[in-house]
Amino acid sequence: MTAKIISGTETAKAIREELKQEVDQLREKHNVVPGLVTILVGEDPASQSYVTAKTKTAKALGIHSEQVTLPAETSEQELLAIVDKYNNDVKINGILVQLPLPKHINEGKVLFAINPDKDVDGFHPVNVGKMMLGEQCFLPCTPHGILELLQRSGTETSGAEVVILGRSNIVGKPIANLMLQKRKAGNATVTICHTRTKDMAFHTRRADIIIAAVGVPKMVTADMIKEGAVVIDVGVNRIGMTSEGKAILAGDVDFESVKEKAAAITPVPGGVGPMTITMLMKNTVQAAKQAAGLI
Ligand code: GUN
Numbered sequence: 609m610t611a612k613i614i615s616g617t618e619t620a621k622a623i624r625e626e627l628k629q630e631v632d633q634l635r636e637k638h639n640v641v642p643g644l645v646t647i648l649v650g651e652d653p654a655s656q657s658y659v660t661a662k663t664k665t666a667k668a669l670g671i672h673s674e675q676v677t678l679p680a681e682t683s684e685q686e687l688l689a690i691v692d693k694y695n696n697d698v699k700i701n702g703i704l705v706q707l708p709l710p711k712h713i714n715e716g717k718v719l720f721a722i723n724p725d726k727d728v729d730g731f732h733p734v735n736v737g738k739m740m741l742g743e744q745c746f747l748p749c750t751p752h753g754i755l756e757l758l759q760r761s762g763t764e765t766s767g768a769e770v771v772i773l774g775r776s777n778i779v780g781k782p783i784a785n786l787m788l789q790k791r792k793a794g795n796a797t798v799t800i801c802h803t804r805t806k807d808m809a810f811h812t813r814r815a816d817i818i819i820a821a822v823g824v825p826k827m828v829t830a831d832m833i834k835e836g837a838v839v840i841d842v843g844v845n846r847i848g849m850t851s852e853g854k855a856i857l858a859g860d861v862d863f864e865s866v867k868e869k870a871a872a873i874t875p876v877p878g879g880v881g882p883m884t885i886t887m888l889m890k891n892t893v894q895a896a897k898q899a900a901g902l903i
């Protein structure tokens with residue numbers, strides 16, 4: 609079997625076209641322009657490229673976009689003051705502080721300082737709690753993107769054995785929670801594997817759907833999966849540099865071997881990555897509609 613490729617690039621493009629129309633309508637009918645600010649502290653190249661991609665996508669959709677780039681030495685106090693400024697800025701509906709932050713800044717303190725109504729990343733405890741309870745809220749962008757990919761690719765999740773590799777607050781924990789809920793792309797039986805799991809392959813081999821988010825290049829190999837599994841690769845690992853200075857990326861999944869055994873697989877790049885950015889745009893539009901009293 610050669611797997612169907614689940615293209616995040618194509619799926620994201622379709623959703624962005626829907627969003628662009630929505631943004632145009634908001635502007636023309638209601639005089640509402642959604643606004644997003646991205647805040648980056650330090651010079652991590654991966655974070656820089658994510659933030660640039662987010663700003664560029666926002667602009668392409670007609671979303672008002674601001675980018676704040678701060679030196680690595682920025683104090684927690686200074687960062688909190690900037691967050692507060694944007695909490696009170698009516699032009700801005702969404703605030704995104706790119707993670708990870710430098711070690712001297714308390715990540716939780718900064719995330720908790722964002723107004724939950726502007727928390728388009730879905731990282732504030734109010735939104736995490738609402739998500740957990742299945743209430744209307746901003747869903748975190750990468751898990752939300754994975755749900756859309758599963759749904760739009762026609763993957764049956766109800767009753768499926770889903771094995772998640774990684775227990776981060778950004779991906780592993782929220783996607784586990786969402787997939788066990790009684791909802792579209794939910795109703796799954798969920799297992800989370802992590803660094804202390806005794807026999808990861810034992811779990812992955814019985815999975816109908818594997819979601820890999822561990823940050824270890826090509827860790828999931830063909831011998832670890834069941835014939836016909838659906839494999840979602842969240843990993844974005846920089847494994848080298850081209851002669852033109854471009855990063856060479858690899859996922860957490862050994863794409864070449866796994867695609868011969870899986871029923872469907874997401875590539876890296878062009879899989880989950882474009883979906884994460886698109887879900888951020890969707891949340892920003894949602895935040896603008898909420899702020900304008902339209903939902
Ligand atoms: N770093 C890696 N992924 C994310 C994300 O989805 N949001 C933010 N703010 N930082 C990240």
